[in-house]
Amino acid sequence: MSEFLLQARELTKDFPVSGNRRVHAVSGVSLEIRDGETLGLVGESGCGKSTLGRLLLRLIHPTSGEVLFRGQSITGMSEKAFHPLRRQMQLVFQDPYASLDPRMSVRDLIAEPIINWRLCDGREAVTQKVVELLEAVGLQEEFLYRYPHQFSGGQRQRIGIARAIAVDPAFIVCDEPVSALDVSVQNQILNLLKALKSSRGLTYLFISHDLSVVRYLSDRICVMFLGKVCEIGPTEAVYRHPRHPYTRFLLDAVPLPDPSLRGKELRLLEGEPPSPTNPPPGCCFHTRCPHAQPRCAREAPPLRDIGEAQVACHFAEGL
Amino acid sequence: MERMTLEVRHLFVRFRTEKGVITPVNDVSLQVPEGSIVGIVGESACGKSMTARAVMGLVRAPGEVTGGEIILCGRDIASLPEKARRQLRGSEISMIFQEPMTSLNPVMKVGKQVAEAVLLHSRCTWREARERTLAAFRDVEIPEPEARFDCYPHQLSGGLRQRVMIAMATVCKPRLLIADEPTTALDVTVEAQILKLLEKLRDASTSVLLISHNLGVIARVCDRVYVMYAGQIVEQAETEVLFKRPLHPYTQGLFWSVSSLREGCETLKTIPGVVPNLRHLPEGCSFSLRCDRCVAACEKEAPGLVEIEPGHAVRCLLATR
Numbered sequence: 001m002s003e004f005l006l007q008a009r010e011l012t013k014d015f016p017v018s019g020n021r022r023v024h025a026v027s028g029v030s031l032e033i034r035d036g037e038t039l040g041l042v043g044e045s046g047c048g049k050s051t052l053g054r055l056l057l058r059l060i061h062p063t064s065g066e067v068l069f070r071g072q073s074i075t076g077m078s079e080k081a082f083h084p085l086r087r088q089m090q091l092v093f094q095d096p097y098a099s100l101d102p103r104m105s106v107r108d109l110i111a112e113p114i115i116n117w118r119l120c121d122g123r124e125a126v127t128q129k130v131v132e133l134l135e136a137v138g139l140q141e142e143f144l145y146r147y148p149h150q151f152s153g154g155q156r157q158r159i160g161i162a163r164a165i166a167v168d169p170a171f172i173v174c175d176e177p178v179s180a181l182d183v184s185v186q187n188q189i190l191n192l193l194k195a196l197k198s199s200r201g202l203t204y205l206f207i208s209h210d211l212s213v214v215r216y217l218s219d220r221i222c223v224m225f226l227g228k229v230c231e232i233g234p235t236e237a238v239y240r241h242p243r244h245p246y247t248r249f250l251l252d253a254v255p256l257p258d259p260s261l262r263g264k265e266l267r268l269l270e271g272e273p274p275s276p277t278n279p280p281p282g283c284c285f286h287t288r289c290p291h292a293q294p295r296c297a298r299e300a301p302p303l304r305d306i307g308e309a310q311v312a313c314h315f316a317e318g319l
Numbered sequence: 320m321e322r323m324t325l326e327v328r329h330l331f332v333r334f335r336t337e338k339g340v341i342t343p344v345n346d347v348s349l350q351v352p353e354g355s356i357v358g359i360v361g362e363s364a365c366g367k368s369m370t371a372r373a374v375m376g377l378v379r380a381p382g383e384v385t386g387g388e389i390i391l392c393g394r395d396i397a398s399l400p401e402k403a404r405r406q407l408r409g410s411e412i413s414m415i416f417q418e419p420m421t422s423l424n425p426v427m428k429v430g431k432q433v434a435e436a437v438l439l440h441s442r443c444t445w446r447e448a449r450e451r452t453l454a455a456f457r458d459v460e461i462p463e464p465e466a467r468f469d470c471y472p473h474q475l476s477g478g479l480r481q482r483v484m485i486a487m488a489t490v491c492k493p494r495l496l497i498a499d500e501p502t503t504a505l506d507v508t509v510e511a512q513i514l515k516l517l518e519k520l521r522d523a524s525t526s527v528l529l530i531s532h533n534l535g536v537i538a539r540v541c542d543r544v545y546v547m548y549a550g551q552i553v554e555q556a557e558t559e560v561l562f563k564r565p566l567h568p569y570t571q572g573l574f575w576s577v578s579s580l581r582e583g584c585e586t587l588k589t590i591p592g593v594v595p596n597l598r599h600l601p602e603g604c605s606f607s608l609r610c611d612r613c614v615a616a617c618e619k620e621a622p623g624l625v626e627i628e629p630g631h632a633v634r635c636l637l638a639t640r
Contacts, residue, residue: 044506045477152593153363182362183532184590187576191587209506212580216587253507255514255535257577259558262539268515269508272462272476 004071005171005203006033011055011065013048021277025051027227028065030303033171038197038204040218040235042211042250046276048227049207053173056205057089058082069171087117090164094176096156100148106159107144110134113166133162138192154185158192165196173205178213190216211254215239223247226276226284233309243311245289245319283313291315323390324495324526325351325374330387332366332373341597343369343382345550351495356517356527358541358558360534360573362594366550367530371497374528375414376404392494410440413488417500419480423472429480430456430468433487440491455486458523459516478509485516489525496520499530514540534577538562543630546570549595549605552624556631566627566638568610604636612637 011029014022026048033039041049054060056067058074066075069089074082093099100109110130120126131141137158148156157177164172174193178186194217196202208214214221215235222232223244231244242248249269271288274280280287286296295314303310306317313319332344343366351357359367373384376396389397391411396404408414416422424432430452437448449468456464459482472480481501488496498517502510517527518540531537537544537558544561546554546569554567565571572590579588592609595601601608603618610617616636625639626632633639 044508154593182594183534183573183576184362185593187580187587187589190580191589211507212577216580216583249508253511255507255510255533255539257534257538257562257574257581259538259562262558266511266515268511272479 003034004032005035005069006056006205007031007068007071008052008056009066009068011052011067012063013051013055013060014063017277023276024227024279025276026055026062027279029224029227029229030065031222031229031232033203033205035170036201036203037219038206038217040214040221041205041207041224042209042214042221043224044209044250044273046226046273047224048276049224050175052224053091053175053205053207057091057173058086059091087167088170090167090169090172092157092160092164092172092174092177095180096153096160097148097180099160100156102148105145105147106130106134106139109148109159110162110166113163117167119167129166130162133166136165136196137162138188152185153181154188157181157189161189161192161196165200165202168200169202171203171205173207175207176209177206179208179210186213193217211239211251223250226274226279228284229303229310229312230285231309231311232303233307233311237308241307243306243309243316243319244285244313245291246285291319322353323350324353324392325349325528326388326390327370327374328388328390330370330373330389331385332369332378332382333385334382336381339598343550343597344373347387347547347550347552349545349552349555351526351528352543353526354521354524355542356521356529356540358529358531358537358544359547360531360537360544361547362532364594364597365547367547368499370547371414371499371528371530374497375408375412376401377414406440409436409488409493410491411493412495412497413491413493414497414499415481415484415488415501417503419477419484419504420472422484423480425472427471428469429472429475429483430470433483433490436487437490451490452486455490456483458489458519459483459486460512461486476509477505478512481505481509481513482516485513485520489520493525495526495528497528497530500532501529502536503531503533510536534573546573549600550597551605551634553606553634554632555624560628560631564631566631566633567606567635568612568637569606572609604634606635 008029008031011026013026014024017023029052043049055062066073069085107130110133111126114120114126114129120129139158178189206217218235221235221238223230225246231238231247242251252267269288274287282297282299283301286292301312301314303312327349330344330347334341347370361367372378374389378384388395433452434448437451453464461467461482502513521527529541541558544558545552548569554570565574575588590609603620604622607613607617622634622636624632624634
């Protein structure tokens, strides 16, 4: 048995766009997720983090590379052979407004996966299970026959989470689960996700653009830029000593709720992000990197062990 | 005496709906001094955007401004007829929105859209309007302004689109810019650039009213902050004072939510419950349902906004005792 729940090996995904060009959404990403850990995935919009999440779940197929679940490749598998594994891997979406069918009651929404997987027999038993799930996500039984529009954003996200855990998965990809929520409600959902993880032994891939949210939940974090991993390592190590220049810019840019820091001159990223249809040669960050050398434009840096983390930069030691 | 760019006094906005009357802006008073950035912070549906729309004169039916004064540079504009209000928009007051893609015309070149604003508000030739547009593009640090002039919105990144919006809003040098969640749809590195741009505008004598739910954004650029909850201002203070000594339980709850997340507490602090429905506001204090220090008096008596120290006012019975 592998110690890794999930492994990605040289995963690449291109999407065709007009004019015979291709967008390189994910290019050559290799990473491992250990059983029971939370891996945080951060990066700015368009860096390929959601695409990577979907690749790991086999919701889309990679252009090349493979995904292993408990040491077994799921990339080449037939639909039929993969089917039992689908139950092990679930997804929580960003937008709780868009991901719930407005014409289904809460009972039917949560019962759907239970019935599809034949986890309970008989209507009564299914309803009983739905009530248990509602309790597990902090909703009352009286909500059973209400519809999504009658709930607030936070409550809808709880329903989305109940759907995901209904089939007792091992692995859940949470794709920006709190970005659409208010600050006070966001923390309620984060507490819930953390509690569910320990009570049900879940493993998360937690995708977010909000660095403080990721820091709170994750054991390790992975920073992506333009379809590639720039830095991956234990959360505290990366936050305290970011090694990749991009990680530093990203951490510096987060506005802190502390007015005494006003007036402090910020190092801002210059220029526009490079295009994913035509990524720069060599290191994809070199066009915006203040430390770039001629070598960076020629040679793409591989991920190397530096300290506790792995960093894709030729000059990470000297920075 | 500080000169005020904007002064709002006892503003009310009401919506008549089939299920009754709601008041998303309930007796709001605020001031934006000349050459400053003033923030309104609050969660969804607290009335912060509706306050901004009322100042712009953009409240649509079934909503209407039912009371209050809106004083722009010494002149009450709330009572002006619609035609005069329209002339103010774009020249004296401008507004930028959260999602720049939906505020720009997708089938018109961005340069032309900005130049149109110039032609609307000043007598000048197309050539002059183009020159002023290019100058505005340079002011908001759009790289290669000549090339961008002929781009369509979809050809630009989110950050560039927001810069075009700011250029459009400021090309006529308004006295006041209202920025409604201007960076919420943007990445953090781009957000930092846009916030710096707002500071640059303030230094060029355009006052800014910044609406945001993000306390980090507020702390970084605002001189003064108003906290809104359920249609009312519940606390107001200088930014440093508010962040050092928040007094209203709601403000404290917001701050603790953010700081417990940053400090990585085992269990995150939250504010219990959800934002109340404006149709079913509790009697007495509107925050009483979610407040952990609520006493019997809070459920009976609606607290007024009381000044605790100069410039720092709170709407809470306990804080004023």
